[in-house]
Amino acid sequence: MLILVRHGQTQANRHGLMLGRADPPLCDSGLEQAAVLARGLPRPARLVCSPLVRARQTAACFGVPVELDDRWIEMDYGRLDGCAASELDAAGWQAWRDDPHHVPAGGESMAAVGERVRDACADLVADAAAADVVVVSHVSPIKAAIAWALGVGDEVAWRMWVEDAAVCRIDTSGSTPRLLAFNDHAVHAAALQPSR
Template identity: 30%
Template sequence: MKETFVILARHGATEWNRISRYQGHLDAPLSEEGLEQSRALAGALAALPIKAVYTSPLSRARICAEMVAAQHGLAVTSLPGLIEICHGEWEGMLLSEVEVRYADLIRQWRTYPYTVRMPKGESLVEVEERSWAALEFMAAAHPGEISLAVTHDTPIRTILRRILNLDQAVFWQIKLDNTGINVLGCRQGRWRVIALNDTCHLGGWLKAGEQMAL
């Protein structure tokens, strides 16, 4: 049986990424840097026989996905399960503001993230369930082929955690850069991680900065 591959790429950078302002479901656009990163991602994936391109409904992912899809003559399909975590009341706030107003909760978020639900937001358990359902949908729709999804930091982290059976407390111990490439393979229902946060198209991992808000 041929292996099924799903490539998960994080969207390009936004200005809100740069200044650590929580985005969540808010539709912050790609910055010039993010557009450049997206073009580099499209070039890096141009030679692969990608059969389908999926995206989060948010424009920072969709525009990035459209750049990749154009290299393959493909349309882009939106999957709601790929959207970023809803940060609820944190959305639109700077990290520094959240640290003051929600000091106890953000400490818990950084230490035991699966135990947290932001006020009026989602939990990581909910994100993991919908993200995993999206992954399995893509795999079932393209058996033995390669599909790509442009999505966000949190959905990718939850999928990797589940495949690798990592303890929920180590959620933050994987770094995911903007347009980093993550390759997953599945054969007979068993998933494996083939590549993790490949940023060679950006000039290597030393080119990437740190981000504290998603």
Template identity: 35%
Template sequence: MTAFALHLLRHGAPETPGLLMGRTDGAPTSAGIAACAARAEGLGIERLIASDLRRSRAAGEVIGEASGVPLVVDPRWRELDFGEWDGQPASAVDPDAFVRFRDDPDVNPPPGGESWAALVARVSAAIRDLAPAPTLIVTHGGAMRAALHALCGFDQRQLWAFDLPYAARLSLRVWPGERSGAQIAGLYA
């Protein structure tokens, strides 16, 4: 099957930066939305998807209006649920627990939160459901890393080597199918 362009765009800066924002539905700044819209210009997309959290959805709505491509909201593209840590600054979390989480988020997920494997499973399911057409997904840093794991096989340690600041776009060429794979076409931060 023919490869298609898949662009993963991290949401813009939230009004309250520096928090572990998984399911926390923080509002984006207007500058963050504008940065996402600028990063999406000229991509020639046919499909537009966003996480249901407003920091992603708001940018998706603006991009949809500008491009004329209807926005589809898909909660599978949400950030990792940080459980009891959600909405807290990392400095408020027990440092040893946070290091254990960063070292192995499957064995040491946030208390009451989501495991890495669960995040990868839902993002992988969302990827399998994509139509093979140029697509932009406005999502979150964790979901972008989960997509890289699913499509390119990077392990957890390698994924932390990717700097994905707010409004960063990761462009991939995806070969769909039962054993889909991808090639990184660019990272724009």
């Protein structure tokens, strides 16, 4: 199983800021989310992670060796990094949503994210078919991986919302990937239950 995990919350996430390559740590609630994720998910055969601090802190809670892979880093928002969504005008948002090849000033297109993530997913297919592979990443790469699993284009990214510390599951054991879970938080509830 390919298990995609979004990192826990940061202060920037809490305040609704666009957070790309900026590298803040998890806030206290994000650290707790990461610990709950690690308790609620199976021990992975492989743990792959974005190189950004918020993802590495989340991955560290699993207690297994971490493989850093730059292909899972968040989209580069360029000059919009750290800004509130309201700082981009309606025409700017429309251009971004209408064209997956649109590049925000100094940043990266959704198509570029999709290309690198599809390569990363293809590299994990065989291992994820045999055992659980957890990838700790960010909103845009997770959206790109979901698009890969569904066999659709990068333009669907704007139709998804990925929550803090959410889990998505992709079965790679068949001839094509199958999306089994999206934005799953059931793992959180299970991890908070007392042991029997």
